[in-house]
Amino acid sequence: MSPSTAASKRSQIVLQVLALVVLCAVLAGLAVVFDIFAPTASEHLITMRVETSGGYAQITYKDATGKLLEAETVSTPWERSAVNPSGTQVYLTAANPTGSGSIQCALKLDRKEWKTDKAQFPDDSVACGGIVP
Incomplete structure (x- = not known):
C-alpha cells in the first residue's frame, strides 16, 4: 500500500x-x-415546593412511596421531586412558625404548575394536594 x-x-x-x-x-x-x-403516560413527575418570607417552615407531606413524613422543619425555599404513578394521592402542608410574613406551597405536574396555596400573616399555614391524573 x-x-x-x-x-x-x-x-x-x-x-x-x-x-x-x-x-x-x-x-x-x-x-x-x-x-x-420523560416518565410514561401512567407516571408523572411531581415537584413539591414551599417558600416563606421567614426562611423556614414546618412541613408534612406524603412522599412517592405513600409514606407520610410528619412535621419536619426545613429551610426555605424547599423543594422535592419524585415520579408518581397515576392515581397516587399527593399532598403537602406547610406552616410558618415565625408569626409574620408570607408562606406558599406549590405542586408541579410534569414541570407545569398544578396546585398552589398562599397565605399572609395572620394566616400561617397552606396546603396543596391532589390525585395524580
Missing part, C-alpha cells in the same frame, strides 16, 4: 467517525427536544 493510499484511507475513516459523532449528537438533541426520557 502506497503512502498516499494509506493517508486516503485514514482520511476516509476520520470522516466516517466524524459523521457518526454528528449523527449521535443530532439524535441526542432530538431525544431531549421531544422529551423521550
Whole structure:
C-alpha cells in the first residue's frame, strides 16, 4: 500500500467517525427536544415546593412511596421531586412558625404548575394536594 493510499484511507475513516459523532449528537438533541426520557403516560413527575418570607417552615407531606413524613422543619425555599404513578394521592402542608410574613406551597405536574396555596400573616399555614391524573 502506497503512502498516499494509506493517508486516503485514514482520511476516509476520520470522516466516517466524524459523521457518526454528528449523527449521535443530532439524535441526542432530538431525544431531549421531544422529551423521550420523560416518565410514561401512567407516571408523572411531581415537584413539591414551599417558600416563606421567614426562611423556614414546618412541613408534612406524603412522599412517592405513600409514606407520610410528619412535621419536619426545613429551610426555605424547599423543594422535592419524585415520579408518581397515576392515581397516587399527593399532598403537602406547610406552616410558618415565625408569626409574620408570607408562606406558599406549590405542586408541579410534569414541570407545569398544578396546585398552589398562599397565605399572609395572620394566616400561617397552606396546603396543596391532589390525585395524580
